[in-house]
Structures are given as structure tokens and as C-alpha cells.
Amino acid sequence: MGGHIRLWNDYFSENPTYNQSMFCRRFRMNKPLFLRIVSSIENGVPYFTQRPDATGRLGLSALQKCTAAIRMLAYGCAADALDEYLLSQKTYSGRLQQLLNIGEHRGFPGMVGSIDCMHWEWKNCPTAWKGQYARGSGKPTIVLEAVASQDLWI
Incomplete structure (x- = not known):
């Protein structure tokens, strides 16, 4: 959830961190077109709807998934190059600790x-x-x- 909020505040809030010119440079399109694409995909493609994962936590938002897809197309880069909005360090650390605790409980400490x-x-x-x-x-x-x-x- 932290990545979605950071993304929203950086580009889509009333007073975004990055202006319209920076948005166009990063996404290779204007903001209204980008938001229209996000809305269309979110409503028409099941993959892009936000759903809970196996642990019950909400996965990536449609905005995050579209941001990753469009930036990958715009720059020709791999998905892991876009981690700043896809992964929240706090969420990752919490999940890692949860996995370590489960491993220890099952007799495999540190695994x-x-x-x-x-x-x-x-x-x-x-x-x-x-x-x-x-x-x-x-x-x-x-x-x-x-x-x-x-x-x-x-």
C-alpha cells in the first residue's frame, strides 16, 4: 500500500511532487491519457484489478501495475528496475520476517x-x-x- 500512496503523491495528487512536464517525460504521454488507460484496463482486464494475495493482504493497485507496464514499454526496462513504486520496504521486511518465523516454527531457523x-x-x-x-x-x-x-x- 505504501508504494501506491507514494506513487499517487508523486504524480496524481492535487500538488504532486513532479509537475506535468516531468510526468510526460517519464511516461511518454500526458496524465489524462495515462489515467484513461488505467481506468480502461482496471475495468476490463482482471489481472489489473487489486486483489488480496494468499495471506489476505491486498496486492498491487491497478495504478501500480499500469505504471510498471507503461514504464517498461516506454523505457524497455525490466520490471525489477521499477521497484520504487512496486515494493514498499516496510511490507517486504514484514513479509520476510513472517516467512522466517514460519520456517523457525517448522524446525528450519533462518530458512x-x-x-x-x-x-x-x-x-x-x-x-x-x-x-x-x-x-x-x-x-x-x-x-x-x-x-x-x-x-x-x-
């Missing part, structure tokens, strides 16, 4: 998630593929990965 890999001998590997899947032993193996995270424990 947020875990990934483990192992090579498994592939006895029926096609002859033509054996060279691609062989390691130092000369026997073909495939890599099995196991992931454990909070999402899988609920």
Missing part, C-alpha cells in the same frame, strides 16, 4: 526457501543422447531439483 539438486542415473537414456548427459563417471544422469518454500507448505 525462507530452499532448493536442492542431485544427479540421478538415467538407466534408459537413448544411446544418441548419452554423451550429452554423461558426467565424470561416464554414466548418463539427469538433474532433479527440489524446491521448498512457504507457498508449498500452506
